[in-house]
Amino acid sequence: MTIEAPSRRRAIEDAASGLFHERGYAATSVREIARVLDIQGASLYAHVSSKEDVLWSIVDRAASAFEAAADRGKAAAEGRPPAERLSALVRGHVEVIAADPRLASVFLSEWRHLSAGRRAGILERRDAYEAPFRDVIADGMATGDFTPTDPALAATFILNALNGLAAWYRADGRLTAGRIADHYSDLAVRTLTEDHR
Amino acid sequence: MTIEAPSRRRAIEDAASGLFHERGYAATSVREIARVLDIQGASLYAHVSSKEDVLWSIVDRAASAFEAAADRGKAAAEGRPPAERLSALVRGHVEVIAADPRLASVFLSEWRHLSAGRRAGILERRDAYEAPFRDVIADGMATGDFTPTDPALAATFILNALNGLAAWYRADGRLTAGRIADHYSDLAVRTLTEDHR
DNA sequence: CCTACCGATCGGTAGG
DNA sequence: CCTACCGATCGGTAGG
Numbered sequence: 001m002t003i004e005a006p007s008r009r010r011a012i013e014d015a016a017s018g019l020f021h022e023r024g025y026a027a028t029s030v031r032e033i034a035r036v037l038d039i040q041g042a043s044l045y046a047h048v049s050s051k052e053d054v055l056w057s058i059v060d061r062a063a064s065a066f067e068a069a070a071d072r073g074k075a076a077a078e079g080r081p082p083a084e085r086l087s088a089l090v091r092g093h094v095e096v097i098a099a100d101p102r103l104a105s106v107f108l109s110e111w112r113h114l115s116a117g118r119r120a121g122i123l124e125r126r127d128a129y130e131a132p133f134r135d136v137i138a139d140g141m142a143t144g145d146f147t148p149t150d151p152a153l154a155a156t157f158i159l160n161a162l163n164g165l166a167a168w169y170r171a172d173g174r175l176t177a178g179r180i181a182d183h184y185s186d187l188a189v190r191t192l193t194e195d196h197r
Numbered sequence: 198m199t200i201e202a203p204s205r206r207r208a209i210e211d212a213a214s215g216l217f218h219e220r221g222y223a224a225t226s227v228r229e230i231a232r233v234l235d236i237q238g239a240s241l242y243a244h245v246s247s248k249e250d251v252l253w254s255i256v257d258r259a260a261s262a263f264e265a266a267a268d269r270g271k272a273a274a275e276g277r278p279p280a281e282r283l284s285a286l287v288r289g290h291v292e293v294i295a296a297d298p299r300l301a302s303v304f305l306s307e308w309r310h311l312s313a314g315r316r317a318g319i320l321e322r323r324d325a326y327e328a329p330f331r332d333v334i335a336d337g338m339a340t341g342d343f344t345p346t347d348p349a350l351a352a353t354f355i356l357n358a359l360n361g362l363a364a365w366y367r368a369d370g371r372l373t374a375g376r377i378a379d380h381y382s383d384l385a386v387r388t389l390t391e392d393h394r
Numbered sequence: 395c396c397t398a399c400c401g402a403t404c405g406g407t408a409g410g
Numbered sequence: 411c412c413t414a415c416c417g418a419t420c421g422g423t424a425g426g
Contacts, residue, residue: 026221041421045422156365157381165357190388228404239406242406
């Protein structure tokens with residue numbers, strides 16, 4: 001049975017993100033993707049133009065999800081103290097990962113297999129995405145809410161900590177996404193607050 | 198010119214870790230590794246028994262480097278307060294990564310391409326390596342030095358933050374390894390110390 | 395979405 | 411360490 005194009009395309013991307021997440025893009029063959037969908041490898045090409053095209057759709061969708069979360073986080077915490085603004089960004093980031101760890105992990109780990117142009121585009125978007133993290137840290141340092149440190153390095157430290165989640169999060173794991181978000185936002189904010197005992 | 202076996206073997210591993218780090222294990226061919234050494238692809242097999250064998254040597258060596266650093270860190274900070282013990286572990290971890298980011302990054306990212314048995318062994322060693330991080334956090338919570346939190350989750354947060362370094366550290370970068378180690382150990386310890394203002 | 399097929403490349407071996 | 415070669419698999423196309 002032939003399935004309508006848009007949902008079939010999406011089903012291909014879902015099967016692919018599962019495999020790319022588990023084995024990596026380069027170690028996954030188009031025939032393995034097709035096998036998940038119970039069709040022939042060559043039949044995939046009725047819906048996608050290349051293997052890289054599938055990777056690109058996944059990566060682009062993940063990037064958009066992170067961007068949208070950051071926009072919501074910024075809007076929700078606008079005018080609030082730096083710690084709350086950082087917390088909102090961290091929560092948004094964790095939620096995107098927990099909502100679809102395979103999508104996030106492909107975005108975070110497999111973008112290097114994109115063509116040069118797309119790779120450069122993703123790197124730019126990642127940098128733009130990270131800017132508000134750096135900015136809120138710098139703001140917090142300026143207001144005295146945060147300990148003086150290197151804002152770019154602190155942002156990288158925090159984002160790397162959060163991104164690790166994509167590799168190990170399981171929806172049926174010990175901790176719910178909400179609890180992880182609570183803990184992670186506490187850990188992230190504390191990273192920047194001096195111990196005054 | 199034929200080169201003596203042990204150093205040649207090591208040269209192969211070095212070339213391979215560079216390529217595995219850049220493109221990933223699955224996307225690197227044995228011919229590319231050989232090309233770096235200016236020999237034929239088939240000639241590699243005079244020194245190694247398989248491509249996976251090369252990966253294994255790299256991963257095993259990296260694992261040993263982390264284990265040795267943790268042992269040194271534990272010994273150096275024995276009997277000291279939790280914050281200092283955690284700091285010693287963090288510094289050791291950062292130093293291993295900075296000493297050879299390609300080695301560390303292959304260990305951290307490419308172990309899933311190992312055979313099932315070796316993969317399981319590495320997972321066990323990783324868990325054993327992380328135990329002292331969890332333990333010192335739990336100790337610090339017991340003594341009241343650290344804020345109550347989930348020790349395993351906090352250890353994962355910190356280790357994920359540190360591991361990100363393997364992907365972006367450059368010896369000729371903006372910050373020296375020493376400065377990064379300073380900042381990272383501060384950030385890591387602060388993660389666990391409450392703001393008491 | 396299938397069958398049949400393509401050239402290219404893969405990891406690895408034989409035999410020097 | 412080289413030349414010559416192996417079967418298997420790769421991403422992708424033609425033509426229905």
